Amino acid sequence: MIPFNKPHITGRELEFISDAVACGHISGNGKYTKLCHKLIEENWGFHKCLLTTSCTDALEMAAILLDIKPGDEVIMPSFTFVSTALAFVRQGAKIVFADSRHDHPGIDEHSVERLITQKTRAIVVVHYAGVATEMVTMMDIANRYNIALVEDAAQAVDSFYLHEGQSRVLGSYGVLSAFSFHETKNIQSGEGGMLVINDPKLAKRAEIIWEKGTNRAEFFRGEVNKYGWVDIGSSFLPADTIAAFLYAQLIEVKDIQTKRIELWNHYKRLFQDWDCPRIQLPFVPEYSTNNGHMFYLMLENIDIRQRLIEYLKANGALAVFHYLPLHLSSYYKDKHDGRILPNAENFANKLLRLPLYYELSFEQQELIVTLIHDFFEKN
C-alpha cells in the first residue's frame, strides 16, 4: 500500500533529541528551540519567530496579539483547516468567510474588499498547497483600510511570492504569520508550529504571551529583576525535544524541498503527457513559486472522486480529499450570513490529493497515474 503521507526522517532527529536530554533542559525554550529560532530567522529573514506546539497555537497567539475581541470581524477563506477560524473564534470573533479563487483554493483577492465593515479587525490569507495568495492586492486592501493582515502559512514553508522580478518569502507579509510542522508538512516535528512576528512592536508582547503571560524571557535576559503575571497568554512553547527533532529537519530543508518539487514536477509531467480532459491539474499562478507541498487533481464531481478514492485504495494507493467548507460546517452554518461560496464548495467536492512524500519513488508515482488512467478507462 502506498500511503498518502509518510513523515520524512532526515537521520539526525534522535541524535539531537538525545543531546537535548543530555543537556538536562527539555522543557520549552532550551538549546534547540533557540537554534531553530536563529536558523529560521537567518534562513528566511523573518524579524522574529517563536516555536509553538502547533500551528493552531500560533494562530491563537496571533489572535491574542491583535487583541481580537467579541464582536470583531475576521475575514478568511472558507476552504481552509478548522484551526484558521477556531483561533479567532476562541477570542470571540465573528468569522466572515470569503470564497476561493475559481482557479485556486486560496482566497479570491477580489472578493475581500466588499466584505469589510467597520468591525473588520483582521484578514487571514491561507497559502493553500504552499501556493501564494495574490499579495499585492491583499496588502493594498490591508493598508488602505488599516486592517491587520495575518498569513496562515501552515503549508507554505519555503515558498515565495514573485513580484516585479523580486521574490519574497511567504510568511513575511503579514503582521503575524503562522506555520505548521505537523507530520503532514514538508518540514515536520510530529506536532509543531511557529509564529512569525514581522511587526517589531509586537515582539516583546509575543514573548510574554508565549510564556503564560509572564515576563520570564525578560527576566532571564536580566532586563527585569523578578518575573510575574503581566498579561494574558498560554503555554505555547513546545518541549525542547520537539525543537531538537525540528532542527534535524530544518538543516535539511534544501534537500527536502528539492526532492518534493521533483516529485511534484514528475506528477505534472505524467498527467500532462496523458492530457486527460476529465482531470484538471493544479494551477500555480505566475506570482507564486511551488514548494512541492501538495499535488492535487480536480475531478468532475464528488461521486467520481469517491469512486476513484475507492479504486485506488483497492489497488494499493491512498488518495484523500480535503476540507469541508467551514461556512457549511455544523458549528458555523447558523452563524454564517448565508452567502453562497461556489468556488469553496467546488474545491471541497472535486479536489483529490495524491500521495506526495520524500520517500515516494517515480515508479510509485507512475503506478498511481496508471491506476488513475485505468479507472478513467472503465468509468
Next chain:
Amino acid sequence: MIPFNKPHITGRELEFISDAVACGHISGNGKYTKLCHKLIEENWGFHKCLLTTSCTDALEMAAILLDIKPGDEVIMPSFTFVSTALAFVRQGAKIVFADSRHDHPGIDEHSVERLITQKTRAIVVVHYAGVATEMVTMMDIANRYNIALVEDAAQAVDSFYLHEGQSRVLGSYGVLSAFSFHETKNIQSGEGGMLVINDPKLAKRAEIIWEKGTNRAEFFRGEVNKYGWVDIGSSFLPADTIAAFLYAQLIEVKDIQTKRIELWNHYKRLFQDWDCPRIQLPFVPEYSTNNGHMFYLMLENIDIRQRLIEYLKANGALAVFHYLPLHLSSYYKDKHDGRILPNAENFANKLLRLPLYYELSFEQQELIVTLIHDFFEKN
C-alpha cells in the same frame, strides 16, 4: 553545583521515541498516547484521561468544558502558578482569589464558602507540593452550591486523600482535573500535561475540544461517516514522541515515587534532628499522603530567605522561592477586590524549596543541610 532540579531519565525514553518514529505516526493520538491513556486510567482508576501539551492546556480544556463565560466567577487560591488563573481568564472569567491555610499553601477550605456568589461557576483547588486540599469540606461546598470543582493536580501525581480509613487518588475528585508533566514534576516529558475527566457526561465533548473542535475521534472509531467542525477547541494533543517519553516514565512510577519519598524523608529527618527554631518544616495534614514532589522550608522573613539563597548559591546549591501571589500580580492587582490574603503573602515571602530530584544523594542532602546550619550560625 547541586541544581534545584534535574529531570530524571528512566532509561527507555529514547527507545520508545525511536519506536514511535519507526511506527510512522508521530503526530497526536498515536500508539504511545493510547498506551499512556490506558496505563494511567488503569493505574489510578480515572474514568478517562487525555494527554495535553501542558497543564495550562489541560486547565484551558477544563474552562472550555465548563462553558466558563465572561462575567462568571471562579474561586481559586492566590498562591498558585499563573496558569491556574490564566486558563479561566482566557474564557473571560473573573478570578476570586482565596487565601492559603495558615499551615499549608493549599486553599483555606474554610475561607471558600463566603466567597461564593450567584456568579460562581467553578472552584479550583491546587494540591500544592502534592499535598491534598481538605476534600471533604471542598466536596461538600461544591455539592451544596452545585458548583463545579476542578483539581489543579499539577504537582500531585500519585498522591492520595485519606478519609475514614480509605485512600482515594488526587485527581479523581474534581469534575475535571489537570496534571503537569513539565520537567520539574515527578513524572515528566519536558513539557506536557493531562486532563482527567471524571464526569462521563463530559468525555465525548472533551475529545472534540482536544481535536480542534472536530469529531475526528468518533470518525476514526467509525461512529460517524465524516468529520467536521462541531465545537470550539484547540490543538491540545501532544506529539506522540512526547507521549513515548512520558510512557517510559509512567512504567517506572513506583520506583520514582519510592526514591523521591525517601529523599523527602531524609530531609525531614535531618531537619528534625537539628531542630532549629528558626526554620519551620513542611506540614502534611493527616488526611494527605506525601508524593515526594517538593521539600520546602518556611523561613523567618523574605530578607533572611534571600540571604540564604545567595549563601547556598555561593556554596554550590540552588534553592528557590516560589509564586508571587496572583492577586498582587501586575496583571491582576487592579482586578482583585482588595481583600488581604495574609497566608498567601506569608508563603510567598518565606517559603524556600530545596533541591529534590531522583539522582540527588543523601550525601548531597546532608551537605545542603550543613550549609543551612552554617548560614544560621552566622546570621
